[in-house]
Amino acid sequence: MQVRIETDNHVEGHEKLIEHVEGVIRDAVDHHKERVTHVEAHLGDVNGSVKSGAADMRCLLEARVAGLKSMAVTHQAESLHLAIEGAADKLTKALDSALGKELDRQRRHPGTGELSADAARAEDEGEAPPTAP
Template identity: 70%
Template sequence: MQVQVQTDSHIDGREKLIEHVEGVILDAVDRYAGEVTHVDAHLGDVNGSDKGGDADMRCLLQARVSGVKDIVVKHQAGSLHLAIEGAAGKLTNALESALGRSHDRQRRHAGTGKLSADIARELDDGKMSDG
């Protein structure tokens, strides 16, 4: 999976910041790493560098996911790190919503058929006890 970090002109795009963003994103999509092919992170200062505020920093994440439309989430906060963490949490939730149900269906479908057949056979053969 590829992670690309872009910043606006008010954010210092240092290597340490990029490594931090990559690590947070990789943790956020870990469960769905097989389906997520690419994540773009867009970091920005909403009000410009000379003004502050409670929601001054923005992190927008766009994940490309196999078999699903792109997933885009955004979070604004008072600091860049809080914006990144908030967006990563939203991305995890969005992936869970988009992909979790399909994973659950696949697990239930694969397990239910065989398990049900085995239980039915044992019931027919009188091998199961009421314990």
């Protein structure tokens, strides 16, 4: 999995910050790491360096997942570390939800046992057996 980190001109992208963000992202997607191919982190100061506020720092995470559309989450907080942690939590939940729904759809797809039971029922009723979708 590739991790790319971008900062705006109000956030210094020093090595410790990059290592922290990469670690948080890897922990957040660990359960789905075989499906996540790429994550981009965009870190920024919402109000610029002129003002500060309660939710001044922003972290946007965009994940590319094999077989699904890209997904993005964002979180704003009073510090960059809180924004990163909040966005990572949201990304974990979004991945769990999207991949869980996909697994549900796969489980609902009729298996060979269902088709066999339908074929036997149709044969008993004198109808043509169903074909696989």
